[in-house]
Amino acid sequence: MGMVRYVANKFFYMLVSLFVLVSATFFLMKAIPGDPFTSEKKVPPEIKARLYEQYGLDKPLYHQYFKYLGEIAQGDLGVSMKRLNQDVTHLIGQTFSASLKLGVVAIIVSVIVGVILGMLAALYHRKFIDSAAMVLAVLGIAVPSFVVASLLQYVFAYKFHMFPVSGFKGPMYYFLPVAALSAQPIAFIARLTRSSMLEVLHADYIKTAKAKGLSWFAILSRHVLRNGILPIVTYMGPMTANIVTGSVVIEQIFGIGGIGKQFVEAIGVRDYTVIMGITIFYGILLMVARFITDIAYVLIDPRIKLTGGKEG
């Protein structure tokens, strides 16, 4: 019962947020100077008038807004205004598939490497491994991803010819962008894991478990890891959305046609329908990621109650 109400509640708030997001983006987008047909070589007025008419830009703003709302309510994201005759859903589908493939691999790598590093650091607290892992973590957080990406590209692709410089055509093309994308999450996860595991390791129930004579491995997997991993689950939601929506910088450096690059380009040329389409898509993605995180939280830690809890 609680679960159903919880989900319905969440869903309602998601819809409201989405509506606010769509409206704000729509009016902000129209407020910036220029339109899809702004070009250095000006088109004659009669042609511009025709284009405006065909795309409904000659109508008053509120009219355009309600028309757009009506269209998206029917699930129609429309046709790109710059990439003529191409459906926005098709554009999102094609570019998102690249970002998604890359992102999923990066998330898996981040979690595995991050958790292992953090665990090692916690188990060998104040030993060399701990310091080394934490120096790496500080570096990973402090060094911007475009520096990491350029450096990886220069060293491993150009100097040692181990991987291709750019493109996205096969398994070999994954290594460098994935490494660049996961550097920061790895560092973050390692630090989170370390601190929460240290906390857990000193908890009374671990002492009890030890006293019971449980094996180290059993303590680690059943008690330490299960409790220590909670903060990572919290972090996973936003991180997933973040990585999957595509890093513009990384996509640009490695020449990957992902959705992040597409979004920035669409803003540059004022491709209204594409800007709106990707914004809505991002919004939904982010909300769903948050939602799944909340559910996962409940499943892992029964202490967290569904009802009465505020969004945190």
Place this chain on the structure above:
Amino acid sequence: MKKSKSLLLMIALVLVIGTVLAGCGGNKANNGNAAATNAPGNEGSTNTGTATGDEKLAADQTLRVNLTSEPPTFDPAQAQDSQANTVLKTMYEGLTRMNDETGQAEPGIAEKWDISADGLVYTFHLRDAQWSNGDPVEAADFVRGWKIVLDPNTNPTAPYAYQLYYLKNAEEYYTKKVTDFSQVGVKAVDAKTLEVTLKSPTPYFLGLLSFYTYYPVHKSIEGNPKWATNKDTMITNGAFTLTEWTTGQAIQVTKNEKYWDAASIKLSKIDFSIVNSGATELLSYKNGELDRAGNPNGEIPSEQLPIVKKELPNEFVSKGIAATYYYYFNTTEKPFSNVKIRKALTMAINRQALIDNITLGGQLPAFGLVPPGIAGVDGEYRNTVKDSYFTEDVEQAKSLLAEGLKEEGLTALPPVDLSYNTSENHKKIALAIADMWKNNLGITVNTVNQEWAVFIDNRQSQNYQIARAGWTADYNDPMTFLDMFVTGGGNNDAGYANPEYDKLIKDAKTNSDLAKRQEDFAAAEKMLIQDDMVIMPIYYYTNNSLTKEYLKGVTLDFSGAVDFTRGYLLEH
């Protein structure tokens, strides 16, 4: 706390030192590598030099190049950018083709043509050419393509419809003053004969016919407005056909065996990657993932130009193209409504120093608007009509500024805004010029960086004081530059209005006497620059590119458009 802080400081220090060291090491290694790879490279080239004649073709004739942005469309009626041009040129052929050496039109799908004595009626005789599905290319295919462009009911309407306004009644048809398409100056006399009637004599019309807006389209597109978004519905008549298109990722064209001149096409495929980072493109080229890098379809970062020039002298090519970089003055507002102040600013910068230290691309200092490479009556226009409209002279500039200020009743020039659209190069140039003005004339300049569409919007509505601009030739004639500045002209962002200038351009537009026409152009350009200094010319563009030594036959035309179709790869 203290301890962790000092630890952080240590790490930061290590990082900084590490980066610096890595930088030095990298450079050294780089030089070493360059020397090492250069030596065999040179040997290789001398080897092929001695073994002239028997060029061995590589087994794999796949050309790999980059596009800095994805062509928004492959529909010739909808295209309006140079990247679409690059790819469309491989897939389509118009009535004529641009000869890259002479800058003049040569036979394409039209084998030969007759021009009436008054220069108004062109009769084209089409060769036996085929579409990629085997259908013959007929005169009706051209009529179909041009009708789609000019039809105001085409949805979306063709943004470049005005490129066809040279035809009789074309503009009238678009603006619905004429509703019967048979009144428009294009007619399929029979399957192989196309008759075109112009509004007024246009000496560069044959060249225009090689442009994508004039391409023919296959009959299968009728009733399918989305035909150009899918490779399977794209039937083309050029050297290649579209075989792969992943949005944002890659485009591939494959040799069209049905092309009439397929025997001269040696490439089997062209792979276009889509990467909008000059640094990545250069690295890919050096790493052997691209066969050609740089302009016009790609980009080499300007700060890398002197380095690659030295490192790869046999691969680096710098070629002047018909394009001019200049600054607009807003002549409609004080203080730049005063011609003496405009002249003072124009004369007070050192263009060669700017090119040698900032742009680094071997550009030519510009003292006029029409760039070299544009055709005139005998050879190039710029060879006959010199751009000696003014000289750089700081002393004269100072006294002109003083006079101008006096006329305006000012004691000093108020701070001036110089706007440019976001780009590392435009920024560097603006800062350097602002500095020259400050040092030479003592004026204060604020450089204003604006996002592209915002910038264009401001410039077109004369909401600026000085703004950067660049103009590339649309066709090979001085008209493409000079008709911009007629009163009320769509691209006259300077707000220039001079009836005498308008008359010269109008005369040139209707005159079929080519010598007289050139005199009008020369007089108009002199008025625009020497007398009225409406713009400040800065430099004539160059295209800078790197081509592997095994790649031959890729050519650039006068405007800097690239033609890959006749390229081939040698064994390497």
